[in-house]
Amino acid sequence: MKIETALLSVSNKNGIVEFAKSLILRNVRLLSTGGTAKLLKEAGLDVIEVSEYTSFPEMLDGRVKTLHPKIHAGILAKRDNQQHLDIIKKHGINTIDLLVVNLYPFHETISKDNCSFSDAIENIDIGGPAMLRSAAKNHGNAIGGVTVVTDPEDYSRVLEEIDLIGNTSYQLRLELAKKVFAHTALYDGIISNYLSSIIEKEPDPQSSPKMQKWPDVINIQTKKHQALRYGENPHQTASFYVDEIKNNGLLGNYKQIQGKELSFNNIADADAAWECVRSFTDCTACVIVKHANPCGVAIGQDTLEAYSKAFQTDPTSAFGGIIAFNNPIDGKTAKTIINNQFLELLIAPSYDEEALKFLSEKPNIRVLEIPIGVTDNSFDVKRIGGGWLMQSTDDLIANMDKMRIVTKRQPSEQEMKDMMFAWKVAKFVKSNAIVFAINGMTLGVGAGQMSRIDSARIASIKADNAGLSLKNSVAASDAFFPFRDGLDVIVQSGISCVIQPGGSLKDNDVIEAANEHNIVMVMTGIRHFRH
Secondary structure (H helix, E strand, C coil): CCCCEEEEEECCCCCHHHHHHHHHHCCCEEEECHHHHHHHHHCCCCCEEHHHHHCCCCECCCCECCCCHHHHHHHHCCCCCHHHHHHHHHCCCCCCCEEEEECCCHHHHHCCCCCCHHHHHHCCCCHHHHHHHHHHHCCCCCCCCCEEECCHHHHHHHHHHHHHHCCCCHHHHHHHHHHHHHHHHHHHHHHHHHHCCECCCCCCCCCCCCECCCCCCCCCCEEEEEEECCCCCCCCCEEEEEECCCCCCCHHHCEEEECCCCCHHHHHHHHHHHHHHCCCCCCEEEEEEECCEEEEEEEECCHHHHHHHHHHHCHHHHCCEEEEECCCECHHHHHHHHHHCCEEEEEECCECHHHHHHHHCCCCCEEEECCCCCCCCCCEEEEECCEEEEECCCCCCCCHHHCEECCCCCCCHHHHHHHHHHHHHHCCCCCCCEEEEECCEEEEEECCCCCHHHHHHHHHHHHHHCCCCCCCCEEEECCCCCCHHHHHHHHHCCCCEEEECCCCCCHHHHHHHHHHCCCEEEECCCCCCCC
């Protein structure tokens, strides 16, 4: 069975005129609606409007156009069922062999500032999803079925198969049907998220409704990007999924330039490194991550200086680590990294030709390219038994104007810069977190301990092992000191400044201890737990 009739009704009109012309050249009759029909006619194409075909006018401001038996019977009739074909023939209904539909731009509409409730509701497509679901259901079998297209990227594939066999293969129709149900599920999910976020009982149609941050029902759609060899351990299965709605600057938009396949742990660690390094927006930064924790972070005049300083923090842990930069990598930096250490993965916004040449000499190194973007993750998710914990991302930036210097001693300009640097790093270290730093580089990182005192001791040991002095350095703590003993341990290392959230019942005791030691203490009022 050949494709003889196509119905085209699209919101995204990219390439639709060219596709329609190509169908006409292949003797396919065109049906269309509304704006699509107008566009095709203006292009000089022979197209039959749906209202003419059904002998029933569009009505209710376009709400009813394609909801008609001549449309849906033509789509849903089984091509291998003679009874179906006899029934539609009896009623003067032709089969519709190709459906090209994409939906009203609901997501784009509600993303606009001050979108009214009325505008949102009017952009809920009814006829489009109904036709898509009908066509996808009737994609058929090897004998024949309906070809359904939602994505302009698939136009060329459809034409190629029409040229080859006069129709499309069952394999392509099944693939396109899968895309349809994913497309309509995403569409309905966005509508559900929007409506279940409204907290007004009777929203004003002409105004933006009052919304709650978290909807009563939440729908999330992700797409499998790749199957992974295994999960955290070889006995666990795993896959990597990315958001259907792309966000620039996030790890899910990576391009792999070379190297082995990414593993589950590679991806998790890469995300930790990338989120940390891209938080440095006004300087060149390098982050080295091992087991989801930064083991070295530094800023510099260029990528080579930033890397060299970050590597100094903990050369032992850097072995087999993941390295991320927020600026393009040049050949000198790439060569130094390769000569310095074994690494699993390298991330940067781009690489020059010399850098790629050096990296190609180590083909097993995974090299990712991710464009820097300002987009933040819209939310953070943790799976627990029988449910999900969801929260907004920890994107609150400390405001220096709101910080309190609570000690007698005041910080110098450089000490304040170092505290802000250490504070930014501490946000990406697993709790309990203690970070020592000076001159834009970490000296020691203590992470993931049950006791803040133990984290401080580990950070101090790390610095000592790397041959780095903590004298006159600064320390950052991701949460308050519950007692002064934690501060006393840190001061023994030789630091001159501490930055921490404050908020403990024992704050006064901790401040008194800081004054006794004649160090600076800054309280941010912001906690950065990371579990």
